[in-house]
Amino acid sequence: MYSNLQWLDHAVTPDRTFKMQTNSDGTVTLTPAGKVIQQGTNMSAANFNNMEMGLTDHDLAVKICIMALRQIESRTTDGEADIDELAADILAEVTPEEQTVTLTNGARYPFNSSSKSVSLKANRKTKNYTVEYEVSSSDGNVGEIVVGSKALNGFSMAFTGSAKTVTVKLKIRGGIIA
Structure with missing residues (x-):
């Protein structure tokens, strides 16, 4: 079952500022500057896999609902008695x-x-x-x-x-x- 995760943005003040350091080999290293005012949610395999699990659960639930609707459609006519009989069968199926x-x-x-x-x-x-x-x-x-x-x-x-x-x-x- 999907476990909801509240994602947080990484917030730094001032935003989009870096300290630039020139290395001896001619490359430049950029280090984020400023103060972190909110630590963002870790972008890890655990968090992304949790999203994938939620999508899979949703997909499965939709398919089950479609199967149930097709079952109802194939077993009912416009008669109210058919619908009552089907409702009783569905209740008996899950009870x-x-x-x-x-x-x-x-x-x-x-x-x-x-x-x-x-x-x-x-x-x-x-x-x-x-x-x-x-x-x-x-x-x-x-x-x-x-x-x-x-x-x-x-x-x-x-x-x-x-x-x-x-x-x-x-x-x-x-x-x-x-």
């Missing part, structure tokens, strides 16, 4: 479905039998949904959480560690708009 799942492992380490099918409360139109998870409790080493075998009505998940029981909080987003 997470929350669940708590307990995974149990009946096998001894290094084996693991914790795979479980998780049903979605609302079927999806596509498998293009994300599953965010957070381990809320466990009675041992969890290892990694693995989400796989996505379907329109659910997915499977497991853990790879040696724990016997792991409770996971889930947030499922997306997959509503085809």
Whole structure:
């Protein structure tokens, strides 16, 4: 995300004055004269890269807005019911479905039998949904959480560690708009 930087001009009084020194090789060295009344913002890679990041963020945001407008245009007619349905779909797309799942492992380490099918409360139109998870409790080493075998009505998940029981909080987003 772009972090705004307030740029400052370098201000010297008197302005545009230099001390001139003639060197032994015939060259001249100009040294700024006067008193600095405001130190300017450093023209460094960090500051210029920050600007580039802001431009990239802006470009991405505009492209996302254009995609959303095209989606709205392709799905609506002049009917108010279509617009209400689309608004409900967009809200469902970004509002997470929350669940708590307990995974149990009946096998001894290094084996693991914790795979479980998780049903979605609302079927999806596509498998293009994300599953965010957070381990809320466990009675041992969890290892990694693995989400796989996505379907329109659910997915499977497991853990790879040696724990016997792991409770996971889930947030499922997306997959509503085809």
